[in-house]
Amino acid sequence: MEVPGRWQDIDYLLLREGAMVGPGFEPCPELREALHNDLRILVIGAGGLGCELLKDLALSGFGNIDVIDMDTIDVSNLNRQFLFRMNDIGKSKAVVAAEKVMQRVKGVKVVPHYGRIEEKDDEFYRQFQIIALGLDSLEARSYINSVVCSFLEYNADGSPDITTIIPMVDGGTEGFKGHARVIIPGVTPCFYCTLGLFPPQVTYPLCTLAETPRSPAHCIEYVHLIQWGQERSGDSFDADNPEHMKWIFDEAFKRAQQFNIPGVTYSLTQGVVKNIIPAIASTNAIISAACALEALKIATMCCRSMDNYMMYMGTQGVYTHTLSHEKDAGCLVCSPGVPFEVDISISLQKFMELLMDDPRLKDKLSKPSISYQKRNLYMQAPPVLEEMTRPNLNAHLFELMDKSSGKLNVNDKKLTGVLRVSVSFRGQGDVVVDMDTAGGG
Amino acid sequence: MEVRNNNNNKYDRQLRIWGDQGQLALEQANTCLLNCGPTGSEALKNLVLGGIGSCTIVDDSKVEARDLGNNFFVDWESIGLSKAKTVCNFLQELNDTVKAKFLEESPETIINVNPDFFSQFTLVIATQMKEQSLLMLDAICRKQGVMLLIARSFGLTGLIRISLKEHCVIESKPDNVIHDLRLQKPWAELKRFSDEFDTEIDDSVIHKHIPFAILLIKACEDWRKTHGDSLPSTSKEKAEFKNLLSSKRRGVDEDNYKEAILSAYRVWSSPTISSELQKILNDSAAEVNMNSPDFWVMVAALKEFIANEGEGDLPLDGTIPDMTSTTEYYVTLQKIYQEKAESHVSSMEARVREILKRIGKDPQSISKSAIKLFCKNSRNVRVYRYPSLEDEYNSCIGGELQRLLGLEENRESGNGAQVMVGGEAAEKGSPSHAMDINATFYLLLRGVDHFAAAYNRYPGIFADEQEDDAMKLKSIATTLLSKMSGGSRAVLSDDLINEICRYGASEIHTVASVIGGIASQEAIKLLTRQFTPIPGVLMYNGIDSTTTILQLTTCI
Numbered sequence: 002m003e004v005p006g007r008w009q010d011i012d013y014l015l016l017r018e019g020a021m022v023g024p025g026f027e028p029c030p031e032l033r034e035a036l037h038n039d040l041r042i043l044v045i046g047a048g049g050l051g052c053e054l055l056k057d058l059a060l061s062g063f064g065n066i067d068v069i070d071m072d073t074i075d076v077s078n079l080n081r082q083f084l085f086r087m088n089d090i091g092k093s094k095a096v097v098a099a100e101k102v103m104q105r106v107k108g109v110k111v112v113p114h115y116g117r118i119e120e121k122d123d124e125f126y127r128q129f130q131i132i133a134l135g136l137d138s139l140e141a142r143s144y145i146n147s148v149v150c151s152f153l154e155y156n157a158d159g160s161p162d163i164t165t166i167i168p169m170v171d172g173g174t175e176g177f178k179g180h181a182r183v184i185i186p187g188v189t190p191c192f193y194c195t196l197g198l199f200p201p202q203v204t205y206p207l208c209t210l211a212e213t214p215r216s217p218a219h220c221i222e223y224v225h226l227i228q229w230g231q232e233r234s235g236d237s238f239d240a241d242n243p244e245h246m247k248w249i250f251d252e253a254f255k256r257a258q259q260f261n262i263p264g265v266t267y268s269l270t271q272g273v274v275k276n277i278i279p280a281i282a283s284t285n286a287i288i289s290a291a292c293a294l295e296a297l298k299i300a301t302m303c304c305r306s307m308d309n310y311m312m313y314m315g316t317q318g319v320y321t322h323t324l325s326h327e328k329d330a331g332c333l334v335c336s337p338g339v340p341f342e343v344d345i346s347i348s349l350q351k352f353m354e355l356l357m358d359d360p361r362l363k364d365k366l367s368k369p370s371i372s373y374q375k376r377n378l379y380m381q382a383p384p385v386l387e388e389m390t391r392p393n394l395n396a397h398l399f400e401l402m403d404k405s406s407g408k409l410n411v412n413d414k415k416l417t418g419v420l421r422v423s424v425s426f427r428g429q430g431d432v433v434v435d436m437d438t439a440g441g442g
Numbered sequence: 443m444e445v446r447n448n449n450n451n452k453y454d455r456q457l458r459i460w461g462d463q464g465q466l467a468l469e470q471a472n473t474c475l476l477n478c479g480p481t482g483s484e485a486l487k488n489l490v491l492g493g494i495g496s497c498t499i500v501d502d503s504k505v506e507a508r509d510l511g512n513n514f515f516v517d518w519e520s521i522g523l524s525k526a527k528t529v530c531n532f533l534q535e536l537n538d539t540v541k542a543k544f545l546e547e548s549p550e551t552i553i554n555v556n557p558d559f560f561s562q563f564t565l566v567i568a569t570q571m572k573e574q575s576l577l578m579l580d581a582i583c584r585k586q587g588v589m590l591l592i593a594r595s596f597g598l599t600g601l602i603r604i605s606l607k608e609h610c611v612i613e614s615k616p617d618n619v620i621h622d623l624r625l626q627k628p629w630a631e632l633k634r635f636s637d638e639f640d641t642e643i644d645d646s647v648i649h650k651h652i653p654f655a656i657l658l659i660k661a662c663e664d665w666r667k668t669h670g671d672s673l674p675s676t677s678k679e680k681a682e683f684k685n686l687l688s689s690k691r692r693g694v695d696e697d698n699y700k701e702a703i704l705s706a707y708r709v710w711s712s713p714t715i716s717s718e719l720q721k722i723l724n725d726s727a728a729e730v731n732m733n734s735p736d737f738w739v740m741v742a743a744l745k746e747f748i749a750n751e752g753e754g755d756l757p758l759d760g761t762i763p764d765m766t767s768t769t770e771y772y773v774t775l776q777k778i779y780q781e782k783a784e785s786h787v788s789s790m791e792a793r794v795r796e797i798l799k800r801i802g803k804d805p806q807s808i809s810k811s812a813i814k815l816f817c818k819n820s821r822n823v824r825v826y827r828y829p830s831l832e833d834e835y836n837s838c839i840g841g842e843l844q845r846l847l848g849l850e851e852n853r854e855s856g857n858g859a860q861v862m863v864g865g866e867a868a869e870k871g872s873p874s875h876a877m878d879i880n881a882t883f884y885l886l887l888r889g890v891d892h893f894a895a896a897y898n899r900y901p902g903i904f905a906d907e908q909e910d911d912a913m914k915l916k917s918i919a920t921t922l923l924s925k926m927s928g929g930s931r932a933v934l935s936d937d938l939i940n941e942i943c944r945y946g947a948s949e950i951h952t953v954a955s956v957i958g959g960i961a962s963q964e965a966i967k968l969l970t971r972q973f974t975p976i977p978g979v980l981m982y983n984g985i986d987s988t989t990t991i992l993q994l995t996t997c998i
């Protein structure tokens with residue numbers, strides 16, 4: 002399936018030395034072969050960014066691509082999701098996108114997964130060397146971030162174990178603006194390290210909606226959040242049901258008239274209820290390509306990586322800002338561990354109570370299970386394991402951790418990934434000195 | 443009630459950005475793409491998806507194996523066939539409302555033989571073209587009043603440049619909306635409404651629903667009474683003013699007072715006429731005549747308005763921010779602002795009609811809705827004038843290049859020391875590092891064209907001549923730099939020269955997709971006359987994912 006000269010443009014990068022390449026770059030033809038035959042990349046989302054990512058990766062020489070998306074194609078996708086046509090409406094985005102890319106770019110294998118990202122287990126995600134995110138929600142990003150960061154393990158010296166790292170590239174757009182970033186868990190900040198980069202969502206106080214509406218959005222949200230439940234409690238509201246949306250619009254229109262508020266339209270109603278983010282083809286193309294280029298760099302080291310976040314603003318001229326965000330040393334998701342300094346006399350039971358009461362972790366834990374270096378210290382379930390590990394609750398944590406500071410893994414139903422806790426013992430230094438003295442004596 | 447057809451649904455996500463008027467402008471635009479490699483194909487793809495009126499692809503090459511590795515709009519079966527036709531057919535599939543056409547001809551031939559060909563277009567997008575052809579094309583487009591957009595991908599770098607005589611923007615849609623509330627000088631209706639409120643009222647429900655605008659108007663009045671009719675000016679006075687507001691707040695649940703304190707700055711720093719707008723008002727184009735475009739007629743009217751009924755101010759735009767209040771108070775306040783804005787529109791309309799009559803044009807030739815739009819946006823109207831490519835190439839970008847390369851101080855200090863540019867001297871990741879690399883890339887892309895003119899091929903395309911080419915390119919680029927920087931003794935680092943030769947004039951798909959994407963964003967901004975275009979040459983650097991603009995036009 003190859004014609005000579007097809008990859009000439011990419012080959013210039015892969016076959017030639019450069020001064021601005023990534024660490025360990027060795028130009029050779031095997032690079033392209035590995036990219037095509039061995040490396041596996043997962044694209045999450047087959048929407049505006051996902052369609053572009055699939056095209057960009059296929060034309061960068063990636064030969065084994067998986068794509069996952071739970072959505073079906075809607076008419077409002079067609080202004081940018083260029084792999085879809087009118088007659089594809091209603092079909093799975095992942096399936097159609099995979100077909101179209103394989104049809105056009107011969108030799109590339111794209112495997113579609115029509116479903117939710119939460120349905121896939123860890124083993125699914127572990128298959129990939131790189132993950133490219135084309136998502137539009139913070140929740141989905143956080144989920145994947147936790148999963149991928151939970152694979153990360155640290156060496157004894159505190160450096161990340163590179164065999165456990167799955168790099169991610171992530172893009173996001175809104176209108177003429179967007180961002181592209183590279184996340185190397187353990188090396189560059191993860192989503193959780195930089196949660197503050199995402200703007201808070203607009204919400205309205207309920208009393209404003211109910212008593213003193215002033216804008217068309219207030220009227221729409223009242224009908225959506227309050228009136229629906231009062232008058233149609235039997236139906237669960239579905240934003241994709243045209244009859245439901247029409248009802249919201251009609252009622253919001255009436256409410257606005259009653260309050261003398263102009264400006265409720267069907268389009269605005271949809272925008273407010275579905276929290277629609279404006280989207281255009283060009284911005285998706287720019288951001289996705291920037292991400293795909295980073296994926297190519299990570300895969301081949303043919304050029305140094307972006308460090309590590311690019312903000313793109315296209316409304317007033319074009320302004321970009323590429324900045325090196327810092328990792329949060331105490332990040333709950335990607336750091337070697339949330340630091341805890343405890344007394345050497347503390348029991349596991351007491352330590353767990355400490356965890357549950359800690360303001361950093363309180364909302365994240367309900368019934369934590371704890372392990373140390375692949376050894377279960379205490380498991381909440383199944384009952385057999387619980388019974389087996391129960392005696393540890395009264396044991397000294399210091400003994401359970403082989404009399405040294407170190408890292409515990411905490412699992413909990415409330416967490417998407419694993420939480421690392423870095424424990425150091427007060428007075429441990431004295432203990433060591435004592436032992437030395439004893440040995441010397 | 444609105445009727446929404448399929449196209450509105452299809453375009454829903456973009457109509458939320460540029461509206462029906464913007465969409466109409468796109469649908470009426472005729473675009474021409476010169477060369478349909480990945481950069482051009484990607485740029486056009488984004489415009490076809492958005493519903494551009496028509497596009498004509500000009501390219502005389504045949505699809506080769508190499509195209510399959512970097513262009514999504516060709517396929518295996520089309521090898522040996524016309525690339526323009528192949529790309530055109532695949533793009534047409536994306537949107538059947540677009541008239542997609544092609545011409546199997548080289549852009550250079552048309553430029554040389556049939557320059558009138560370009561007059562049928564609104565916008566020409568020239569991709570992957572060399573300096574000499576671009577110079578001629580630019581002259582043609584300027585003569586025929588056609589907008590020109592230049593896009594180029596080269597290895598991991600690329601550039602975008604707009605060229606046209608004048609681009610006037612009414613809806614520049616700045617990111618930060620400034621509300622013009624005029625709280626320190628309320629007009630009669632606003633004053634009357636404000637007088638209806640009593641901030642000492644016992645009724646706590648009313649007290650916590652008095653809109654902050656009213657609270658501030660009243661606070662201003664009180665302040666003036668005790669401060670010789672002047673407003674707070676020193677920081678002490680400003681703090682005192684806020685304290686007065688705080689003292690009237692009856693509890694933390696009174697959000698209206700909190701908003702008033704946060705908005706108190708509006709009292710002493712009301713929006714003024716920006717220097718950009720002042721330049722437009724002072725521009726000689728505002729001395730209108732028979733041939734003046736509508737935009738400038740409205741600027742002329744705006745000038746008169748400011749000097750007369752505006753009393754030094756712009757027309758009110760009539761919008762107010764949300765504020766804690768009852769529905770009734772808010773809606774009444776909104777109406778008062780809207781009515782004042784309407785009256786300003788009427789004054790402006792009278793002036794526009796009068797001016798049109800004076801210059802011998804049909805007084806009705808500018809619609810009321812156009813005047814209204816102008817009034818609503820008058821604070822942010824913008825004008826861009828781009829120098830010709832010939833001026834750019836000859837000299838006018840030299841100062842900008844020196845600034846970005848940090849050569850100015852060097853020359854001024856007169857110590858004549860050599861400065862290394864385009865290297866890794868500046869701290870990696872710092873803004874000056876990006877500027878230095880990107881400005882050097884600009885220079886080198888110019889150099890590459892000079893190289894091609896001299897040797898009839900691009901540098902670095904043959905592996906065994908890569909080193910030799912680098913030396914030749916260095917000598918060419920050094921001469922260019924010296925010419926453009928007034929003889930400064932800057933030395934080009936070998937790193938970037940080698941990097942350019944390494945690229946071998948390749949068109950990497952992802953880079954083409956970034957450049958094509960930015961080009962289509964700019965095309966949309968130019969065609970809809972919304973937002974503001976890149977004011978110069980934008981250099982893209984895919985190594986570090988940065989961009990730098992070499993400023994060519996300060997918006998006048």
Ligand SMILES: [Zn+2]
Nearest residue numbers: 191194332335
């Ligand atoms: Zn983190």
